[in-house]
Amino acid sequence: MVTADERLNEILTVLRRGAKRVTAAKRVVATVLLEADRHLTAEELSILALRRQPDISSSTIYRILEEFESLGIVVHAHLGQGAAVFHLAGSEHAHLTCDECGATLEVAAHHFDALGRELYSSYGFTLNRHHVAISGTCDSCREITQKTLPNS
Amino acid sequence: MVTADERLNEILTVLRRGAKRVTAAKRVVATVLLEADRHLTAEELSILALRRQPDISSSTIYRILEEFESLGIVVHAHLGQGAAVFHLAGSEHAHLTCDECGATLEVAAHHFDALGRELYSSYGFTLNRHHVAISGTCDSCREITQKTLPNS
DNA sequence: TTAGATGCAAAGACTTTGCGCACTT
DNA sequence: AAGTGCGCAAAGTCTTTGCATCTAA
Numbered sequence: 001m002v003t004a005d006e007r008l009n010e011i012l013t014v015l016r017r018g019a020k021r022v023t024a025a026k027r028v029v030a031t032v033l034l035e036a037d038r039h040l041t042a043e044e045l046s047i048l049a050l051r052r053q054p055d056i057s058s059s060t061i062y063r064i065l066e067e068f069e070s071l072g073i074v075v076h077a078h079l080g081q082g083a084a085v086f087h088l089a090g091s092e093h094a095h096l097t098c099d100e101c102g103a104t105l106e107v108a109a110h111h112f113d114a115l116g117r118e119l120y121s122s123y124g125f126t127l128n129r130h131h132v133a134i135s136g137t138c139d140s141c142r143e144i145t146q147k148t149l150p151n152s
Numbered sequence: 153m154v155t156a157d158e159r160l161n162e163i164l165t166v167l168r169r170g171a172k173r174v175t176a177a178k179r180v181v182a183t184v185l186l187e188a189d190r191h192l193t194a195e196e197l198s199i200l201a202l203r204r205q206p207d208i209s210s211s212t213i214y215r216i217l218e219e220f221e222s223l224g225i226v227v228h229a230h231l232g233q234g235a236a237v238f239h240l241a242g243s244e245h246a247h248l249t250c251d252e253c254g255a256t257l258e259v260a261a262h263h264f265d266a267l268g269r270e271l272y273s274s275y276g277f278t279l280n281r282h283h284v285a286i287s288g289t290c291d292s293c294r295e296i297t298q299k300t301l302p303n304s
Numbered sequence: 305t306t307a308g309a310t311g312c313a314a315a316g317a318c319t320t321t322g323c324g325c326a327c328t329t
Numbered sequence: 330a331a332g333t334g335c336g337c338a339a340a341g342t343c344t345t346t347g348c349a350t351c352t353a354a
Binding site for chain 1: 286
Binding site: 021022023024041042043060062063066082083084126 | 320
């Protein structure tokens, strides 16, 4: 079992190895990410960070997230239309997002294995399953649409 | 062979059937879309439209595109990071976009058939291959990355 | 005639940037 | 002491909206 403190220290170690400074704001951002353990928009992260330390500006949040991402500490993803979401690296998964209602669904990555191989061999393209959500229509919205437009 | 005028008239007919008014601005937008025959951002469309008729505001462009989309005349897609792109409906295809350089690649839709079936049967999710580009790394950027970071 | 369409300007959502001071190293 | 990082405010990008005017039907 890895404690929260140990995970925080791992992050701070990565920062030091990257020749970055360990600041109060970075500790707060790292702590919030560890505690939340889910997707957070920059704004949600900002709100949670402010509870722990007033006067953290959102520009600082964005700068810290950018730095964390360049060091491989976090990744971000674009789900539906709204703001990007961030979370700790290491649990990348694919997302489906419904164009109608905006709901998002995390799905097992293996569904994309065959597609990834095909795109690589046909186009030299390396699929990133995590970064951008796959768009479509979710189960409930499809049912609604079918009821509303029974002719098609 | 369908002439440009005939295609324009088809669009105007769809407008009338939708109980919408046929205005000068809509004619211009339709003409630009027909002539361009490629992806255009709202801003590119705006610039091309202004050549044909001064004083078309970009809000009008957005409103017309929204109307055209609701009538099935155009579709829009989100490629990399930037603005959405619009084009006439009927030639939907999948897009790959490179997270590094922003290049986009149109690919045959059949690559996504198997994935579409799997997502539908596993999650009831209806894949929309066209709306959002699939993200990843293109051939050239991958090669550059490998040269830059030969250790991994 | 009259409901819908347009132009203009302003607002809105999300993110980035410039600048001078504070804090880490 | 040196220089990175921070807060604040402003700017930037893309898109939507309010409102008065105009116009297609």
